[in-house]
Amino acid sequence: MLSMRHLSKAYYTDTIKTQALQPFDLSIEQGEFVAVIGPSGSGKTTFLNITGLLENFCDGSYELDGVNVEKLSDKAKSKLRNEKIGFIFQSFNLIPELNIYDNVDMPLRYRKLSTKERHQRIMDALDKVGLGSRKNHYPSQLSGGQQQRVAIARAIAGKPSFLLADEPTGNLDSKMADGIMELLKEINAQGTSVVMVTHDPQQAAKAQRVIEIRDGVIIERSQCNKAIA
Numbered sequence: 497m498l499s500m501r502h503l504s505k506a507y508y509t510d511t512i513k514t515q516a517l518q519p520f521d522l523s524i525e526q527g528e529f530v531a532v533i534g535p536s537g538s539g540k541t542t543f544l545n546i547t548g549l550l551e552n553f554c555d556g557s558y559e560l561d562g563v564n565v566e567k568l569s570d571k572a573k574s575k576l577r578n579e580k581i582g583f584i585f586q587s588f589n590l591i592p593e594l595n596i597y598d599n600v601d602m603p604l605r606y607r608k609l610s611t612k613e614r615h616q617r618i619m620d621a622l623d624k625v626g627l628g629s630r631k632n633h634y635p636s637q638l639s640g641g642q643q644q645r646v647a648i649a650r651a652i653a654g655k656p657s658f659l660l661a662d663e664p665t666g667n668l669d670s671k672m673a674d675g676i677m678e679l680l681k682e683i684n685a686q687g688t689s690v691v692m693v694t695h696d697p698q699q700a701a702k703a704q705r706v707i708e709i710r711d712g713v714i715i716e717r718s719q720c721n722k723a724i725a
């Protein structure tokens with residue numbers, strides 16, 4: 497699980513301070529599916545990046561699976577991120593020069609895994625997203641929905657505790673978007689927590705829990721623990 501206490505974030509430029517996130521307390525349990533909604537500029541990406549250890553916060557504390565994040569060196573933080581967090585982005589962020597297999601392998605290269613174990617994980621992840629037979633293709637040879645599936649395979653190959661998704665369906669038509677949501681729900685049902693930023697109320701409604709951010713203020717919208725429809 498993750499636990500944030502009195503956490504806040506401000507950005508400073510020459511003369512301007514932007515309070516991107518007001519102090520907040522938040523816990524996310526293992527296995528939850530959380531949607532993060534809010535207007536443009538409200539702080540959603542900042543929240544996701546802090547959760548994923550891509551950005552530092554200003555004040556407060558953050559514990560991720562029992563590890564106190566603010567005490568870690570940058571190197572230890574990178575290792576924790578690599579082990580605990582999988583990322584999915586709106587623009588897929590695949591490496592065009594690498595084939596699908598090598599794209600999924602990227603985060604595994606930083607792990608102490610045997611070649612056999614890496615191969616197994618890559619193929620398991622690609623099979624899970626339905627693209628095992630496309631492993632030698634390059635990103636440009638796949639549709640947007642398929643590229644996002646590769647990005648999901650890359651994110652889950654490391655067996656993370658948390659899957660963080662920033663507008664994962666934002667570049668996809670509604671049919672492909674629904675397919676990606678189905679896949680995220682399946683992954684979540686197998687125990688991985690999902691935190692997903694979305695502008696789309698229909699996608700947000702599929703989450704168990706909705707957090708809204710308005711002008712940097714985090715508001716709990718609902719938590720009904722229903723099975724994800």
Ligand SMILES: Nc1ncnc2c1ncn2[C@@H]1O[C@H](COP(=O)(O)OP(=O)(O)OP(=O)(O)O)[C@@H](O)[C@H]1O
Nearest residue numbers: 507508514516534535536537538539540541542543
């Ligand atoms: N690196 C930065 N330096 C200064 N200000 C920043 C930086 N990153 C974000 N901000 C500011 O922090 C606030 C929150 O930005 P953030 O990107 O988290 O919003 P968002 O809700 O994800 O927006 P969108 O939906 O448009 O992507 C905004 O006012 C933004 O301008």
